[in-house]
Amino acid sequence: MEDDKAPPPQQQQPELAGEKRKREEDSTDASTGDAPSAAPAASGEDAVASGSRHPMWKTSLCSYFRRRGAGAEGCSHGESCRYAHTEEELRPRPDGTWDPTSERAKKLRKVTAEAQEEAEEEVTLDEQSLDKCLVGLPRGWTADRLKGFLKDQGISYATAKKKKGMTVGFVTFESVEQLTHAVQVLKENPSGGKEIKIADANRRSNQKVHAGGPADNGTAKENGSSPATPAGEASGPEAVASSKKSARDAVTPLAHMSYNDQLEHKKHSMAQILKRLTRNARKACPPAIPLPNWIYKSKEIGGLPCKLEGIMESPIVNGYRNKCEFSVGYSLEGKKTVGFMLGNFREGVTAVEEPVNCPNVSEISCTFAQMFQDFLQSSNLPLWNRVDNCGFWRQLTVREGRCSAEAVGLQNGESQISEVMLIVQVCSTDVDEAVMKEEFDKLSAALIQGAAMCSPPLPLTIIVVQDHKGISNAASPDCPLIPLLGLKGDKLEGEAEDKTRIHDHISNLKFSISPTAFFQVNTLAAERLYTLAGDWANLNSDTLLFDVCCGTGTIGLTLAHRVGMVVGIEMNESAVSDAHRNALINDIKNCRFVCGKAEDVIGSLLTEYLGSPQQHIAASESNSLINDTSKNEDTIDCPENNGENMNISTEKNDNGETEQPRDISVNLSICAGDEERKGDLVDQVDKEVNSSPNEHNEAASEQNCGEESSLNDESTDTTSAYSSSIPNNNVLAASACQFKNVVAIVDPPRVGLHPTVIKALRTHPLIRRLVYISCNPDSLVANAIELCTPTSENQEKNKGNRGWRSMSAAGLARQRTKSMPNSEPFIPKRAMAVDLFPHTSHCEMVMLFER
Numbered sequence: 058m059e060d061d062k063a064p065p066p067q068q069q070q071p072e073l074a075g076e077k078r079k080r081e082e083d084s085t086d087a088s089t090g091d092a093p094s095a096a097p098a099a100s101g102e103d104a105v106a107s108g109s110r111h112p113m114w115k116t117s118l119c120s121y122f123r124r125r126g127a128g129a130e131g132c133s134h135g136e137s138c139r140y141a142h143t144e145e146e147l148r149p150r151p152d153g154t155w156d157p158t159s160e161r162a163k164k165l166r167k168v169t170a171e172a173q174e175e176a177e178e179e180v181t182l183d184e185q186s187l188d189k190c191l192v193g194l195p196r197g198w199t200a201d202r203l204k205g206f207l208k209d210q211g212i213s214y215a216t217a218k219k220k221k222g223m224t225v226g227f228v229t230f231e232s233v234e235q236l237t238h239a240v241q242v243l244k245e246n247p248s249g250g251k252e253i254k255i256a257d258a259n260r261r262s263n264q265k266v267h268a269g270g271p272a273d274n275g276t277a278k279e280n281g282s283s284p285a286t287p288a289g290e291a292s293g294p295e296a297v298a299s300s301k302k303s304a305r306d307a308v309t310p311l312a313h314m315s316y317n318d319q320l321e322h323k324k325h326s327m328a329q330i331l332k333r334l335t336r337n338a339r340k341a342c343p344p345a346i347p348l349p350n351w352i353y354k355s356k357e358i359g360g361l362p363c364k365l366e367g368i369m370e371s372p373i374v375n376g377y378r379n380k381c382e383f384s385v386g387y388s389l390e391g392k393k394t395v396g397f398m399l400g401n402f403r404e405g406v407t408a409v410e411e412p413v414n415c416p417n418v419s420e421i422s423c424t425f426a427q428m429f430q431d432f433l434q435s436s437n438l439p440l441w442n443r444v445d446n447c448g449f450w451r452q453l454t455v456r457e458g459r460c461s462a463e464a465v466g467l468q469n470g471e472s473q474i475s476e477v478m479l480i481v482q483v484c485s486t487d488v489d490e491a492v493m494k495e496e497f498d499k500l501s502a503a504l505i506q507g508a509a510m511c512s513p514p515l516p517l518t519i520i521v522v523q524d525h526k527g528i529s530n531a532a533s534p535d536c537p538l539i540p541l542l543g544l545k546g547d548k549l550e551g552e553a554e555d556k557t558r559i560h561d562h563i564s565n566l567k568f569s570i571s572p573t574a575f576f577q578v579n580t581l582a583a584e585r586l587y588t589l590a591g592d593w594a595n596l597n598s599d600t601l602l603f604d605v606c607c608g609t610g611t612i613g614l615t616l617a618h619r620v621g622m623v624v625g626i627e628m629n630e631s632a633v634s635d636a637h638r639n640a641l642i643n644d645i646k647n648c649r650f651v652c653g654k655a656e657d658v659i660g661s662l663l664t665e666y667l668g669s670p671q672q673h674i675a676a677s678e679s680n681s682l683i684n685d686t687s688k689n690e691d692t693i694d695c696p697e698n699n700g701e702n703m704n705i706s707t708e709k710n711d712n713g714e715t716e717q718p719r720d721i722s723v724n725l726s727i728c729a730g731d732e733e734r735k736g737d738l739v740d741q742v743d744k745e746v747n748s749s750p751n752e753h754n755e756a757a758s759e760q761n762c763g764e765e766s767s768l769n770d771e772s773t774d775t776t777s778a779y780s781s782s783i784p785n786n787n788v789l790a791a792s793a794c795q796f797k798n799v800v801a802i803v804d805p806p807r808v809g810l811h812p813t814v815i816k817a818l819r820t821h822p823l824i825r826r827l828v829y830i831s832c833n834p835d836s837l838v839a840n841a842i843e844l845c846t847p848t849s850e851n852q853e854k855n856k857g858n859r860g861w862r863s864m865s866a867a868g869l870a871r872q873r874t875k876s877m878p879n880s881e882p883f884i885p886k887r888a889m890a891v892d893l894f895p896h897t898s899h900c901e902m903v904m905l906f907e908r
């Protein structure tokens with residue numbers, strides 16, 4: 058609403074724009090755009106007489122309301138403010154001169170809804186709580202008063218929170234029954250003659266739980282990556298309400314809908330989440346800086362930061378999961394069961410039910426779960442007990458590898474499953490080794506025999522035992538693995554790591570996957586996802602592609618033939634080792650994979666390949682002193698230039714699209730040695746593909762020596778094997794010249810990218826294009842706020858504000874934006890949802906950012 062009348066930013070003087078915006082906020086009626094002076098004279102009569110607001114006589118909305126939310130206290134007009142602060146106060150006058158069906162009333166309702174939504178966003182809802190309602194409170198109520206009131210009504214089981222300065226509170230209940238009862242009581246018991254308004258805040262609390270993702274399954278088990286939820290214990294929205302009736306309800310809560318309806322539902326949810334980016338970037342934009350154009354334009358597309366281009370459907374809707382994590386426990390009838398939990402342990406649910414009719418699980422996975430369940434019936438060792446944290450058998454993970462579609466002449470289907478890895482998780486505490494070994498021998502014999510007896514026989518390539526002693530089933534990637542001998546004997550020859558891999562195919566490349574390495578759970582949909590990311594990344598042979606959080610190298614390797622070089626970054630050592638192997642087996646030579654946390658290594662890697670941000674800023678400043686005619690056609694101004702006035706190269710890339718503006722601004726004479734340097738790089742890549750991750754780190758450290766980037770101090774001051782160090786500017790500039798198009802594709806785990814990574818990407822002027830693949834749109838939005846919000850020259854130092862602890866991810870991102878070094882913001886350009894998880898409420902989101 059606030060920018061309805063604001064001119065587009067390019068028509069404003071930059072230094073005036075912020076002030077103007079502020080003035081408008083202070084003086085304009087939010088619902089009408091009227092200045093306060095235009096407010097009806099009559100509106101104040103009673104208020105002035107009584108010295109307080111009259112609920113029935115206010116026809117204009119106080120501007121303060123808009124910024125602070127419904128009923129904001131302490132507006133600058135004082136207690137006798139003539140303007141309304143709540144919808145209640147804006148009722149029509151008794152003489153009917155204000156029509157509640159008027160445009161003004163409609164606008165008001167919209168403002169109210171937005172204010173409530175933002176209020177909710179600000180309050181950190183306890184993700185572990187169950188059901189919440191949002192209550193409208195009489196003015197002046199505190200959280201304690203709300204609690205007292207609830208208690209007086211006999212509602213002692215609820216907890217209440219109130220956002221400062223707001224007349225809404227959040228009441229949390231432990232069960233749906235309590236919620237229903239409380240709503241009834243509150244409705245029947247007006248406070249001070251006023252009915253307490255109640256809205257269901259449950260939908261958003263569900264979303265929050267969704268954002269937090271799988272509680273003790275998917276997230277951690279997949280190295281914090283994708284919603285591996287459905288094949289594990291129930292989680293997310295599906296697990297919020299108390300226990301479900303069946304495993305199907307718990308893991309595939311959308312299975313009752315047609316696939317088209319599921320897609321519509323997900324697209325709608327994605328759009329709602331994306332709108333938060335616009336709202337938060339608007340809020341975080343420093344007052345002295347004009348709002349970016351994309352925020353102005355968002356009004357034309359319903360508040361979205363850019364167009365949501367649709368949702369890409371999964372090529373396979375049933376049995377698509379290549380990895381299923383089956384819990385071990387007792388069913389409601391007390392039977393030893395291998396399947397899915399009906400709810401979360403934190404809700405007190407420990408029952409496990411067989412994976413009957415779970416459409417996301419393949420028949421093969423179900424059959425192995427059944428075999429393991431049969432085996433457990435006669436095992437002498439106990440099942441893991443989640444209450445006492447003791448027991449032996451904990452979990453079965455089934456990972457499937459598919460042969461290439463070409464090999465079977467099929468596009469999808471279970472018939473492609475050609476390799477299976479079984480990971481049996483146990484806790485060996487207090488268990489005699491000999492007994493354990495005997496059980497393992499029996500188990501592998503049962504599984505091998507079971508697979509062979511099926512018609513047709515099931516593939517079974519690997520069985521490993523994971524010995525995990527932690528409380529939840531989420532084991533760390535370095536948890537000990539014991540290969541079970543006796544299985545396909547000759548396959549187990551060779552080095553230890555060779556024994557425990559299966560293979561899958563994406564885009565006709567073969568991928569080797571070790572037990573704990575992340576691999577997208579829906580291989581065929583992942584292929585589409587990577588292709589989309591590659592298309593949006595605008596790749597060509599001059600491209601240096603940073604594949605951040607690369608896992609087994611799938612994205613970089615599938616796109617390697619379209620770029621000059623790929624640098625993959627991944628923290629899971631075995632995934633990096635898989636990535637090296639995958640490059641080798643596919644004969645790909647232009648990829649380097651670095652083992653380390655992205656936040657630890659990205660700063661030094663960017664500096665190694667591109668030079669430090671300061672160098673480019675300095676180069677750009679000195680270039681700007683040189684006469685414009687000295688510029689080479691292929692060179693564009695960077696990084697201070699904004700996208701609008703760049704010299705744009707009209708070369709086409711390998712997609713036939715117009716190539717991205719080249720963003721190198723360097724002394725061209727330095728580039729003379731490029732070819733030589735390129736040769737060195739390729740040699741080095743060759744060496745690294747054949748070396749271990751540690752060798753990579755060493756090699757990189759050796760390459761680096763010299764000055765560090767102060768913009769990235771956080772990333773360089775780490776325990777990483779990388780210390781950013783640069784020999785001299787000439788070498789840097791030469792290496793930067795190698796690649797005229799630098800792109801980052803990031804595919805982080807559910808928590809999103811570490812702030813240090815965001816800062817490094819944002820402050821490096823050579824990164825003009827970033828494709829973000831996200832399995833959690835909430836963290837995508839938080840990261841995007843930091844990437845896209847304009848900064849000012851006077852950034853704030855981070856203050857140790859304890860209030861931040863209770864902030865939403867978006868709120869925190871807004872705070873961090875204040876201390877972001879002044880740098881050109883990215884612009885959200887394209888967004889597309891990709892359904893990798895049919896029948897569940899999860900979905901991937903791809904966003905393109907450019908500058």
Ligand SMILES: C[S@@+](CC[C@H](N)C(=O)[O-])C[C@H]1O[C@@H](n2cnc3c(N)ncnc32)[C@H](O)[C@@H]1O
Pocket residue numbers: 279280281282283574575576577605606607608609610611612626627628629632653654655656804805806811832
């Ligand atoms: C969603 S997966 C994506 C993997 C890969 N891009 C793919 O599509 O298969 C996220 C990956 O990030 C890795 N990861 C998690 N935190 C990381 C960090 N701080 N630095 C680097 N990698 C990280 C995980 O090990 C996991 O492999």
